[in-house]
Amino acid sequence: xxxxxxxxxxxxxxxxxxxxxxxxxxxxxxxxxxxxxxxxxxxxxxxxxxxxxxxxxxxxxxxxxxxxxxxxxxxxxxxxxxxxxxxxxxxxxxxxxxxxxxxxxxxxxxxxxxxxxxxxxxxxxxxxxxxxxxxxxxxxxxxxxxxxxxxxxxxxxxxxxxxxxxxxxxxxxxxxxxxxxxxxxxxxxxxxxxxxxxxxxxxxxxxxxxxxxxxxxx
Ligand SMILES: CC(C)(COP(=O)(O)OP(=O)(O)OC[C@H]1O[C@@H](n2cnc3c(N)ncnc32)[C@H](O)[C@@H]1OP(=O)(O)O)[C@@H](O)C(=O)NCCC(=O)NCCS
Numbered sequence: 001x002x003x004x005x006x007x008x009x010x011x012x013x014x015x016x017x018x019x020x021x022x023x024x025x026x027x028x029x030x031x032x033x034x035x036x037x038x039x040x041x042x043x044x045x046x047x048x049x050x051x052x053x054x055x056x057x058x059x060x061x062x063x064x065x066x067x068x069x070x071x072x073x074x075x076x077x078x079x080x081x082x083x084x085x086x087x088x089x090x091x092x093x094x095x096x097x098x099x100x101x102x103x104x105x106x107x108x109x110x111x112x113x114x115x116x117x118x119x120x121x122x123x124x125x126x127x128x129x130x131x132x133x134x135x136x137x138x139x140x141x142x143x144x145x146x147x148x149x150x151x152x153x154x155x156x157x158x159x160x161x162x163x164x165x166x167x168x169x170x171x172x173x174x175x176x177x178x179x180x181x182x183x184x185x186x187x188x189x190x191x192x193x194x195x196x197x198x199x200x201x202x203x204x205x206x207x208x209x210x211x212x213x214x215x216x217x218x
Contacts, residue, residue, distance in 0.1 A: 035129025
């Protein structure tokens with residue numbers, strides 16, 4: 001998974017290349033600009049992405065065209081979603097956590113005795129401003145980010161994709177326009193929404209496939 005991968009994106013009618021960030025991307029990330037309301041993602045790309053990646057605090061993936069123009073970037077890292085019900089939690093939060101536990105138990109077909117479950121965190125995700133508002137983000141989420149998250153979960157354990165998004169972005173993009181909208185669970189609401197996309201089935205299938213492949217290449 002370290003080698004660059006080509007992915008066809010229908011929304012921009014040409015393939016893109018996805019790869020781990022490397023030193024060669026640093027100067028191009030300096031001119032990455034997410035545009036309106038994307039200051040956090042712009043600043044992260046320009047000032048923090050490389051240090052975060054090389055110190056292994058998360059993994060930065062670059063999505064670029066064949067001329068090396070950066071279209072998007074995102075970060076993945078291991079994460080934990082708490083299933084603990086605490087006395088000081090609001091009733092809304094308690095209900096959301098109970099719903100999540102029930103949903104996961106249904107998907108896993110077993111009781112979950114743990115107080116937390118491992119997930120893969122989508123920490124940062126931004127598009128170069130010219131590509132926003134055309135459905136490119138949704139395609140990257142479903143065709144690139146999700147398969148990578150499933151791959152990591154299949155190799156180290158994980159039951160879904162976690163992310164934190166501003167209320168507006170959560171409501172307009174993740175829970176409405178994105179191709180994954182139907183599957184997202186809301187874990188907490190507020191100025192920031194904590195969202196969780198369970199992918200237990202996909203991970204189980206992928207794990208079986210990985211085991212099969214490893215046996216045939218012996
Ligand atoms: C969020 C993002 C990845 C979505 O990709 P996209 O290709 O633009 O997504 P779509 O075209 O399918 O849909 C975009 C919808 O989300 C909304 N949206 C996107 N970014 C938003 C933001 N920062 N604040 C409010 N709404 C936002 C758009 O207004 C649009 O909704 P509308 O058509 O009802 O106006 C991209 O817009 C982006 O990079 N935004 C800035 C950075 C950001 O907020 N990243 C998410 C961090 S969790």
